[in-house]
Amino acid sequence: MIKSGSFYFSKSHEWIGRDSNNKYRIGISDFAQSELGDVVYVSLPEAGKAYKKDGKIGEIESVKSVSEIYAPVDLKIISVNSKLNDTPELINQDSNGAGFIAEVEISDDSGIEALMDENAYKTFIADSHHE
Amino acid sequence: MKTTLIIKNLCGGAIIITMDTDESKKTPLYDEHAKMGAKIVSFAGFYMPLYYKSIIEEHLNVRNNSGIFDISHMGEIIIKGRDASSFVDHVFTADVSKIGQGEIVYSLILNEKGGIIDDVTVFKFSEDEYMVVVNAANTQKDFAWINYIQTGFQKKGKDVSVQNISDAIGLLSVQGPKSRDLIYPLISDAVKIGKCGLFDFKFKPKNIKDLKHFEFGCAEFKDVNVEALISRSGYTGEFGFEIFIPAEKTAILWNYLLKNSHLSNLLPVGLGARDTLRFEAALPLYGHELDETINPYDAGLEKYLSDTKDFIGKEALKNIKNKEKRLIFFKLSGKQIPRHSQRILDENLKPIGCIASGTYSPSNKFPIGSAYISDSGVNASFLKNFFIDIRGNFEKAEVVSPPFHRHVKAGGSK
Numbered sequence: 001m002i003k004s005g006s007f008y009f010s011k012s013h014e015w016i017g018r019d020s021n022n023k024y025r026i027g028i029s030d031f032a033q034s035e036l037g038d039v040v041y042v043s044l045p046e047a048g049k050a051y052k053k054d055g056k057i058g059e060i061e062s063v064k065s066v067s068e069i070y071a072p073v074d075l076k077i078i079s080v081n082s083k084l085n086d087t088p089e090l091i092n093q094d095s096n097g098a099g100f101i102a103e104v105e106i107s108d109d110s111g112i113e114a115l116m117d118e119n120a121y122k123t124f125i126a127d128s129h130h131e
Numbered sequence: 132m133k134t135t136l137i138i139k140n141l142c143g144g145a146i147i148i149t150m151d152t153d154e155s156k157k158t159p160l161y162d163e164h165a166k167m168g169a170k171i172v173s174f175a176g177f178y179m180p181l182y183y184k185s186i187i188e189e190h191l192n193v194r195n196n197s198g199i200f201d202i203s204h205m206g207e208i209i210i211k212g213r214d215a216s217s218f219v220d221h222v223f224t225a226d227v228s229k230i231g232q233g234e235i236v237y238s239l240i241l242n243e244k245g246g247i248i249d250d251v252t253v254f255k256f257s258e259d260e261y262m263v264v265v266n267a268a269n270t271q272k273d274f275a276w277i278n279y280i281q282t283g284f285q286k287k288g289k290d291v292s293v294q295n296i297s298d299a300i301g302l303l304s305v306q307g308p309k310s311r312d313l314i315y316p317l318i319s320d321a322v323k324i325g326k327c328g329l330f331d332f333k334f335k336p337k338n339i340k341d342l343k344h345f346e347f348g349c350a351e352f353k354d355v356n357v358e359a360l361i362s363r364s365g366y367t368g369e370f371g372f373e374i375f376i377p378a379e380k381t382a383i384l385w386n387y388l389l390k391n392s393h394l395s396n397l398l399p400v401g402l403g404a405r406d407t408l409r410f411e412a413a414l415p416l417y418g419h420e421l422d423e424t425i426n427p428y429d430a431g432l433e434k435y436l437s438d439t440k441d442f443i444g445k446e447a448l449k450n451i452k453n454k455e456k457r458l459i460f461f462k463l464s465g466k467q468i469p470r471h472s473q474r475i476l477d478e479n480l481k482p483i484g485c486i487a488s489g490t491y492s493p494s495n496k497f498p499i500g501s502a503y504i505s506d507s508g509v510n511a512s513f514l515k516n517f518f519i520d521i522r523g524n525f526e527k528a529e530v531v532s533p534p535f536h537r538h539v540k541a542g543g544s545k
Contacts, residue, residue, distance in 0.1 A: 037170065037403065038187045040491045041466040059522075061468050063186045063491050064403050066522075092185075 007096060008115035010072040011124070012054070015096065016104070016112055026072060027100040028060065028091065031125050036062040039091045044080040045102055051075055053111060058101065060091070073111030075104040158203035159301050159381035169401060175268035177204040179402050186403035190493040193367055193408055194536060196396035197307035199388055200405055202373070203381060206270030206297040208263040208277060214289040216258045222280055224427065224444070226437045227253050227261065232334040235345040235362060239427055239435055240273060241444025245451065246423035247430065249273050250415060252364065254347060257333050266417045270297055280443070299329060301381025305388070306371030306408070309395035314361070314372055315340055317391060318350035328358040328377050339372075355380075355387045366405065368412025368536055410488050410499070413460060413533030419471060419488045420458060420501060429456050429503065456503045458487065460535075461528040462495070467521045469500040469528075474520040486519065494536045500528070 002008065007017040013032035019025055033039065045057040051071040058069040080102045083090060090099035106112070116124055155173040164171060169180035180201065182189060192198055210219055216228035225238035234255055240248040249269040254262040265273045274295045281293045305313060324335050327349035336348035339361050347362035357380045365371035376384055389399065406416070415421050420430055427433050428451060436448070463469065469489030474482045484504030492499045500519070518525040 035170075037182055038185050040187075041468060043467070061491075063407060063468075063493075064181065066468070066470070 002109055002112055007118055008112050009121035010115055012070045014070060014072040016072045024104045024106055025100045026102055026104055027095055028069060030095045033091050033095045036065060036067060038063050039088045042084045042088050044084060045077045047077050047079050049077050069101060072115060073106055075106050078103045078105050158201055159378045160201045160385055163382055163385055174402055175204055177267060179204060182401040182403045183399050186407060187493045189398055189400040189404040190407050192398045193307045193369060193400060194494060197305060197309040197313055198398050198400035200304040200400050202304050203301045204267035205302055206265040206267060207300050208265060208274055209294045209296055210261045211259060212291040213259060214291050215261055218284055218291045219253060219261050220440050221442055222277060223253060224436045224442050230255050232257055233336045233346055233348060235347060235364060237435060239432060242423060243444060243447060245426045245444040245447035247421045247425055248276055248423060249417060250421055269417060299378055301376045301378045303374045303385060304365055306365045306367040306369045308370055310371045313391060313395035313397055316394060317352050319353050323349040327360055330360050352384060352387060355383050357384050366414055367408040368534055407490050407493055410490050411492055411494055411534060411536040416488060426451060428454055431458050454506045456505055458501055458503055459530050460501050460533045462531050463498040463526050463528050465526045467524060467526055468498045469519045469521060475502045475504055476518040476520055476525060478516045492535050499535050
């Protein structure tokens with residue numbers, strides 16, 4: 001089982017992690033939010049719905065652009081972060097915490113183990129964006 | 132090398148894409164933007180800052196305090212000669228030669244069919260000398276067009292010369308209600324005549340503090356010895372200045388003004404907020420509200436057409452009897468942001484138009500947009516009830532009268 005407080009990342013910049021209550025959460029990475037700029041709207045996934053890895057679960061709009069949010073692993077949405085409806089800027093302020101997208105259920109950790117850990121993700125960003 | 136693609140979009144307009152197969156150019160401030168950690172994008176062939184920290188914060192700071200923009204990507208073309216006045220009256224739709232020395236006029240450049248080549252501002256130095264400030268994306272096109280017209284003039288024995296000085300000029304814009312608190316204490320009081328940076332004033336301009344909107348003068352930023360042509364103009368709907376300086380002095384002045392940011396709560400502002408600010412003020416953007424398939428009547432810009440002189444495109448405009456389309460402004464009740472070229476649907480979900488500009492309004496905290504709609508699609512019920520097709524979601528919209536940043540008046544009967 002993955003440790004609580006650690007995050008695993010997809011190549012499309014979503015994370016999955018465990019919170020202190022041992023629940024799984026998903027969100028978008030701090031790098032992704034900084035690339036998007038001011039987030040002004042989030043179309044959230046449906047609670048109760050199951051999504052396959054890389055399936056589109058929602059959309060995130062900033063002033064200048066719109067991006068799709070993908071499931072980092074096979075998962076089922078337990079509940080969504082409805083605070084994002086009125087305060088989408090939580091994603092800019094705290095993408096790994098208060099700006100999470102949803103609480104999810106997964107069948108096992110094998111999907112997560114195939115993702116990048118924080119160090120691998122850092123290297124991935126540095127390699128793909130020479131800025 | 133530049134490749135230009137023209138794609139007919141769904142709504143009948145053309146999308147013009149200019150691809151730089153070479154590297155984009157850098158303004159004299161590129162290194163400053165990079166040092167400040169700006170998010171850099173390629174726009175109109177230039178690497179430009181999209182935002183430094185936050186589009187919304189930069190936008191609101193211009194509305195409430197002041198902001199400084201690098202707009203050195205914009206083009207400047209000098210038109211000189213004994214026949215310069217009759218030349219500018221021929222090329223531009225507005226009454227350009229009638230303005231006074233030290234005054235500026237907004238104008239369109241039309242092609243022979245009445246389509247909009249560009250929207251520009253023209254500065255008058257004298258009967259023999261004008262400067263045209265053009266959109267960055269159109270600098271090459273405008274210069275080629277103006278040169279082509281000039282060749283015709285010259286063949287008739289007229290004396291006009293045209294020069295593209297864009298690369299030699301740095302251009303900063305200081306905008307916002309507190310801009311004067313930054314500029315006034317830093318400039319010399321004396322009115323300069325004669326040489327002013329790269330310009331030559333053959334008239335006595337007004338003191339900068341006395342300039343009205345769309346007037347310009349010359350002053351020196353004392354501490355850094357930078358002479359600047361300063362105009363009371365901008366693209367935000369706020370009080371502000373545009374400052375023309377030699378390219379090599381741009382970084383010195385930029386850093387000097389930012390060092391004095393406490394005078395006006397100044398923040399650097401990127402192109403993202405430049406776009407949201409201009410759109411709230413309902414100022415058109417070439418490539419969105421304007422292009423060569425759109426005429427001045429479509430765009431609601433007929434007040435910039437002179438009735439007292441001939442200009443290129445005037446003849447074609449006389450034959451435009453029925454308005455094919457018109458520009459409307461709207462707000463959305465939902466939260467999704469409308470984007471350029473999305474479809475407008477009437478209450479029966481019939482497509483009747485296309486979005487010109489769409490964005491989030493930081494001043495109002497709701498999405499806003501402009502669209503060209505086919506004129507037959509316009510009736511009273513439409514104005515109350517229509518939809519934007521945002522990636523398959525039909526979002527309800529309502530017509531409003533801009534500008535969006537003062538008080539938004541509903542155009543329907545809500």
